[in-house]
Amino acid sequence: MIVFDNISKIYTPTQFALKNVNLRILPKEFVSVVGASGAGKSTLLKLLIAEEKPTEGKIFLDGLEVTSLGYGELPKVRRRIGTVFQDYKLLPNKTAFENVAFAMEAAGAKDSDIREDVPEALGLVGLLDKADNFPHELSGGEKQRVAIARALVNRPEVIMADEPTGSLDPITSIDIIKLLLKINELGTTIILATHNKEVVDELGRRVITMEKGEVVRDEEKGKYVI
Amino acid sequence: MRNGWLSTATILVMTLTLFVIGGLILMGVAAQVVLGDLEGKIDIAVYFYPNSSESDIMNIKNSLEALSDVKEVSYISQDAVLAEFKDRHKNDATIINALGELDQNPLEATLNIKAKDPTKLQDVADYLQNKKYPIVDKINYYENQVVIDRLSGILAGVRNSGLAVIFVLAAIAMLVAFNTIRIAIWSAREEINIMRLVGASSWFIRGPFLFEGVMHGIASGGLAAILFYPVLWVVSPKLLVVIPSIDMHVYYQQHLLQFGGILIGVGVVLGVFSSFIAVHRYLRV
Numbered sequence A: 001m002i003v004f005d006n007i008s009k010i011y012t013p014t015q016f017a018l019k020n021v022n023l024r025i026l027p028k029e030f031v032s033v034v035g036a037s038g039a040g041k042s043t044l045l046k047l048l049i050a051e052e053k054p055t056e057g058k059i060f061l062d063g064l065e066v067t068s069l070g071y072g073e074l075p076k077v078r079r080r081i082g083t084v085f086q087d088y089k090l091l092p093n094k095t096a097f098e099n100v101a102f103a104m105e106a107a108g109a110k111d112s113d114i115r116e117d118v119p120e121a122l123g124l125v126g127l128l129d130k131a132d133n134f135p136h137e138l139s140g141g142e143k144q145r146v147a148i149a150r151a152l153v154n155r156p157e158v159i160m161a162d163e164p165t166g167s168l169d170p171i172t173s174i175d176i177i178k179l180l181l182k183i184n185e186l187g188t189t190i191i192l193a194t195h196n197k198e199v200v201d202e203l204g205r206r207v208i209t210m211e212k213g214e215v216v217r218d219e220e221k222g223k224y225v226i
Numbered sequence B: 001m002r003n004g005w006l007s008t009a010t011i012l013v014m015t016l017t018l019f020v021i022g023g024l025i026l027m028g029v030a031a032q033v034v035l036g037d038l039e040g041k042i043d044i045a046v047y048f049y050p051n052s053s054e055s056d057i058m059n060i061k062n063s064l065e066a067l068s069d070v071k072e073v074s075y076i077s078q079d080a081v082l083a084e085f086k087d088r089h090k091n092d093a094t095i096i097n098a099l100g101e102l103d104q105n106p107l108e109a110t111l112n113i114k115a116k117d118p119t120k121l122q123d124v125a126d127y128l129q130n131k132k133y134p135i136v137d138k139i140n141y142y143e144n145q146v147v148i149d150r151l152s153g154i155l156a157g158v159r160n161s162g163l164a165v166i167f168v169l170a171a172i173a174m175l176v177a178f179n180t181i182r183i184a185i186w187s188a189r190e191e192i193n194i195m196r197l198v199g200a201s202s203w204f205i206r207g208p209f210l211f212e213g214v215m216h217g218i219a220s221g222g223l224a225a226i227l228f229y230p231v232l233w234v235v236s237p238k239l240l241v242v243i244p245s246i247d248m249h250v251y252y253q254q255h256l257l258q259f260g261g262i263l264i265g266v267g268v269v270l271g272v273f274s275s276f277i278a279v280h281r282y283l284r285v
């Protein structure tokens, strides 16, 4: 379970990026975080992997206080949370296979496990035939699939995706969301930050709506309301 | 290599840095030789009355050699002084004839004293003076004192300021190399950030950069060591005119292993240290 306990984040003194956010996300949930640009969605996700530190409040991952960890302990948390970004963040000089393998190497996995799990992850996202292609040889949707394979290859409890369809056309976007749903059905918690209304309304899952850093709505089977 | 161009640039800058450092070391060696030559020329001569007993002089010589400031004492007997004198004036018939008329050797036996440090000659001279040996005619230190003091002052000054200049130049060269490495790693910041976000530990990320630092250090240290060959081959004949007592080209060949070792060692330390510092700031994520 993920707990945001009274979280506030201030980057510049004049303005709250997040204000008194309280959230609980249960295992195997599929949660969409929606809101206008600047509402604080990315900040919320960055705090969970401690890419940013909150100004106030605590965040727990299954009882582990993420917000109190030092730099040396962060990798452990980050290996339990797979991350997908709008701009993919693939290493440009590594192939699809190597990009996915890299996350396993970083986690200290054995070569034999890497040889077994990377093709499995690439198979799951439907990209086994592009394993030896470099990022610049892949389409946007394919790059995002590689990123998703990288996020799930260490079998994390949670995958968080920040606008994963933000740079993709509608049809490709639907494919990516379907992929996330499939991963969710296999037992992984998904946190999806997006402002894609069609996608959210189609899902019929929990929707957290943010406005100016505050949670203004939190509904099971929610809709994207502006 | 991750980035061919940056690697090449880094190695070139580091090679130049190490070449500068190596050049400074060689200049230090040359300066040491020159200073040593000069220092070797500064000594105290003690003159003994004619017909002083040789064993008394030897006693004084022994007691001088026991002093911690004294490097060496050489004895020149009356006969040797005379022989040298005759040799020096062998074309001057008047002097030779005059000497022949004497039934005694009028010249004085001499002890030449060299100190380990020319500034300590004063102490040695004072020591002799205080002993008031009856057979000692005169000590020439007091005659040459002004010249000796000035010379040893200059030597000490040259040595200290030379050292300071060497350190400053070496520091500048290292800063340039350090910044080049920082730029190279700056270009990898996005990559480091991604590694961090997928949960790579600091050491996992650092490893390749430190390894690269080691490789850059070895490559540039080796290159700099090789570069000295042609440079010294050209320069050393000219140097030989100024400093005849050391042939830099030969000296370098004899000490190639030490130089290669020092240059590669400094290069590796510089490469690893710079990489470590430069990566560090991107790990704070």
Ligand SMILES: Nc1ncnc2c1ncn2[C@@H]1O[C@H](COP(=O)(O)OP(=O)(O)O)[C@@H](O)[C@H]1O
Pocket: A011, A012, A016, A017, A035, A036, A037, A038, A039, A040, A041, A042, A043, A044
């Ligand atoms: N690194 C930062 N420094 C200063 N302000 C920031 C930074 N990151 C985000 N912000 C500000 O925080 C607010 C929330 O941003 P963000 O979390 O990126 O929103 P969203 O992802 O919903 O668009 C915005 O006002 C944004 O300008």
Ligand SMILES: [Mg+2]
Pocket: A041, A042, A043, A162, A163
């Ligand atoms: Mg955002």
